[in-house]
Amino acid sequence: MSVLEIKGLTKSFGGVLAVSNVDLLLDEGEIHGLIGPNGAGKTTLLNLISGLLLPDRGEILFKGVNVTRRPAFLRARMGLARTFQITNIFKEFTVRTNLELALLGRYTNYRNLWTKVPPSVSEKAFAVACEVGLTSQFGLVAGQLSHGEQRALEIGLALCSSPQLLLLDEPLAGMGPKESEWMVELIRRIANERSLTVLIVEHDLDAVFRLAQRVTVMVYGQVIASGAPEIVRSNPDVQQAYTGS
Amino acid sequence: MIRLLPWLFIAFLGVFPLLAPGGGEDFYVSVLTKVMIYSIAATSLNLILGYGGMVSFGHAAYFGSASYALAILMREGIVSPWLLWTVPLILSVILSFFVGAIVLRTKGLYFIMITFAFAQMMYYVAISFKQYGGEDGLKAGRAHLPFLYLDDMAFYYVTLAALILSLGVLRKLLRSRFGLVLQASKENELRTIVLGYNVYSIRLIAFVISGALAGLAGMLMAQHTQFVTPYHLSWHFSGHLIMMVILGGAGRFWGGVLGATVLSGIEELFQNLTIHWQLFVGVFMLAVAFFGQGGLIRFVGGRK
Numbered sequence: 392m393s394v395l396e397i398k399g400l401t402k403s404f405g406g407v408l409a410v411s412n413v414d415l416l417l418d419e420g421e422i423h424g425l426i427g428p429n430g431a432g433k434t435t436l437l438n439l440i441s442g443l444l445l446p447d448r449g450e451i452l453f454k455g456v457n458v459t460r461r462p463a464f465l466r467a468r469m470g471l472a473r474t475f476q477i478t479n480i481f482k483e484f485t486v487r488t489n490l491e492l493a494l495l496g497r498y499t500n501y502r503n504l505w506t507k508v509p510p511s512v513s514e515k516a517f518a519v520a521c522e523v524g525l526t527s528q529f530g531l532v533a534g535q536l537s538h539g540e541q542r543a544l545e546i547g548l549a550l551c552s553s554p555q556l557l558l559l560d561e562p563l564a565g566m567g568p569k570e571s572e573w574m575v576e577l578i579r580r581i582a583n584e585r586s587l588t589v590l591i592v593e594h595d596l597d598a599v600f601r602l603a604q605r606v607t608v609m610v611y612g613q614v615i616a617s618g619a620p621e622i623v624r625s626n627p628d629v630q631q632a633y634t635g636s
Numbered sequence: 637m638i639r640l641l642p643w644l645f646i647a648f649l650g651v652f653p654l655l656a657p658g659g660g661e662d663f664y665v666s667v668l669t670k671v672m673i674y675s676i677a678a679t680s681l682n683l684i685l686g687y688g689g690m691v692s693f694g695h696a697a698y699f700g701s702a703s704y705a706l707a708i709l710m711r712e713g714i715v716s717p718w719l720l721w722t723v724p725l726i727l728s729v730i731l732s733f734f735v736g737a738i739v740l741r742t743k744g745l746y747f748i749m750i751t752f753a754f755a756q757m758m759y760y761v762a763i764s765f766k767q768y769g770g771e772d773g774l775k776a777g778r779a780h781l782p783f784l785y786l787d788d789m790a791f792y793y794v795t796l797a798a799l800i801l802s803l804g805v806l807r808k809l810l811r812s813r814f815g816l817v818l819q820a821s822k823e824n825e826l827r828t829i830v831l832g833y834n835v836y837s838i839r840l841i842a843f844v845i846s847g848a849l850a851g852l853a854g855m856l857m858a859q860h861t862q863f864v865t866p867y868h869l870s871w872h873f874s875g876h877l878i879m880m881v882i883l884g885g886a887g888r889f890w891g892g893v894l895g896a897t898v899l900s901g902i903e904e905l906f907q908n909l910t911i912h913w914q915l916f917v918g919v920f921m922l923a924v925a926f927f928g929q930g931g932l933i934r935f936v937g938g939r940k
Contacts, residue, residue, distance in 0.1 A: 441830060467832030479827045481820055492820050495813050496832045502841065503813045552832055 392455070394419050394556050394588040395440065400449035402435055409435040411612035413449070417556070422582055422589045424603035424620070426596060428632060432612040433592045434476060437558050440590075441473045442466045454555065468496065472554035474545045476561045482534035486525055486544060489533055490516035493551035515551075522584075523547040523577065539570040543577065550581065557582075559591040563598055571595060575602060600624065608632065642890045645897075646800065653792050661788060666860075669792050671900045672799045673856045678880040678892030679802055680849030685878070686887035687810060688842045689822030690740075693748045694755030695850055695877050697735070698728040700869030701758055702851035703858040707776035708768055720779035724855045725848060731758075732847020736840045752871060759869040773865035776858040786859070795856050799893075802849050807889065809845065818842050822887075883924055885931025894933050 395417040402410040410432045438444040442463030451459045481489050494512050495501040523543040563571045582589050593599045600620040607617040608629050616626045656662035684690040705724035739750045763771045778786040809815045821828045821835045858864045884895025906913030
């Protein structure tokens with residue numbers, strides 16, 4: 392069964408087609424790469440899928456349910472999690488509070504006016520910190536972490552809802568080669584252990600081709616190629632889009 | 637030590653009327669009653685402004701309409717303490733729910749303007765009813781309890797109890813799961829949404845609780861002065877409350893109490909010296925803006 396199915400999705404901003412008639416199928420458990428030059432509409436597509444933008448036309452089915460017009464928070468509750476191009480965490484809270492907060496909605500009634508975070512949630516928060524390698528930073532304020540650690544925390548936040556689909560927007564942006572290597576391994580391990588479906592937008596093509604089972608290429612809002620990494624890599628249209636020749 | 641200061645202040649409030657030369661009739665007992673009422677109102681605003689990031693420029697609406705509701709009930713001959721103590725509160729809950737449900741669909745400047753507009757509507761409604769005093773205000777009185785006759789002394793302690801209750805509610809809320817999500821939505825709204833939280837409903841709950849506490853303060857004010865004035869529905873008063881919160885420390889637990897106390901103190905101090913006392917308030921606000929970002933509470937080591 393496909394976890395995510397997109398049919399004819401279209402979104403324009405003031406006459407400019409950012410996403411144009413895009414079809415996409417994500418199979419359960421696959422890591423799917425989404426690549427393309429700057430301005431190809433990759434981030435717009437992620438925003439449409441997660442519900443931060445509403446499309447002009449087309450449909451989005453998540454786990455077989457039509458969620459095209461559903462608000463973002465409800466899609467998140469259904470098991471759709473994401474990270475952002477620019478690190479998006481609660482910088483003034485500790486790593487622990489960040490994770491506890493992210494876990495509340497899944498394990499408790501988050502509108503409870505009188506009760507504190509239960510200890511079971513704190514334990515789960517520590518388990519997630521282990522998973523993304525932040526145990527020694529557990530008590531630190533998130534804003535003080537290194538760039539790479541902050542990115543890892545953001546992935547940790549996304550994992551807290553036990554999602555079935557994880558959207559990653561340039562998780563390697565701004566990282567050195569060593570950090571990148573570590574992050575690629577982290578993503579691969581998490582996807583494996585949790586049998587997650589991952590849609591990853593990334594400019595580091597080597598990383599994408601190593602991680603992904605399938606790759607989709609977007610240019611000017613349209614999908615120009617989709618398939619196994621080696622087939623996409625040798626596609627002449629893709630080569631032209633990247634080299635401009 | 638410094639953390640004890642706010643509690644010492646509460647303890648001071650507790651013993652003051654017993655030590656004051658004039659007992660319950662003392663002028664300063666009356667001043668402190670007003671300070672405590674404003675502290676409740678500022679604390680209620682602090683919940684949504686300081687912790688929820690919602691700059692309500694119409695907080696007078698909930699304070700003032702509860703004041704008016706009490707005075708109007710009395711004017712209509714209602715004497716039941718149960719009705720007098722509950723109807724104004726219920727009214728401010730309904731009003732803040734209604735306003736909140738609408739304004740929380742807007743953001744930033746629009747949020748400020750629409751909260752402002754609703755409060756102005758309430759103001760003009762109030763002054764248009766000539767039988768309820770119009771611009772002159774309306775006589776009110778004490779809603780005596782079955783077991784307690786509210787002379788000035790008793791009323792002082794009722795107000796103190798209301799202040800402690802409000803602070804207790806605030807503390808409990810902020811440490812709850814709801815409070816965590818509320819503070820998260822201020823710190824990073826987008827992240828809070830994509831974690832699966834209904835930020836709108838969280839904010840609406842906060843807005844209504846804040847409106848109810850402001851209504852409590854408004855009811856107390858009508859009984860304290862035994863009079864209601866349209867000033868307490870006006871945008872001047874809304875601005876006054878915002879000043880108290882920012883002066884004291886937005887998003888700091890004692891910020892509302894400190895701001896209300898200091899601002900009322902300056903008012904009492906300077907209005908006896910000069911009719912231009914607001915000039916001094918202005919200078920003081922400037923000094924705080926330049927040297928004390930985060931509010932005066934920073935200087936006494938206040939915590940979040």
